[in-house]
């Protein structure tokens with residue numbers, strides 16, 4: 001194993017600071033790590049003991065992947081220790097899709113959007129809230 005080469009490679013990787021979301025490429029203006037958002041999300045999921053099993057499974061795969069990213073990026077403003085490689089919007093959009101896939105129903109989705117709405121510019125999933133709002 002070429003130790004020297006590995007160190008050089010690692011240094012390069014760590015020095016490469018990124019402030020953009022690995023998913024959408026926009027600047028992360030609200031660094032809030034997926035782990036912190038997940039905590040609140042998991043609490044909310046307690047209401048759906050049946051459906052939550054599958055959601056939690058898929059969520060854990062996502063979190064493992066996110067936390068294995070080695071690049072340098074902003075630290076989360078809540079926990080201060082986790083790096084944030086994906087913006088809250090992209091992450092909650094992912095959560096939203098999980099909720100949708102699990103078929104929790106319109107009421108649950110509306111509730112989710114009220115609680116975890118990071119779509120500040122209303123370009124994405126919050127548009128669906130207008131449709132769901134009539135329920």
Ligand SMILES: [Zn+2]
Pocket residue numbers: 021022023024025026086087088089090091
């Ligand atoms: Zn993003």
Ligand SMILES: [Zn+2]
Pocket residue numbers: 032033034035036037076077078079080081082
């Ligand atoms: Zn955090």
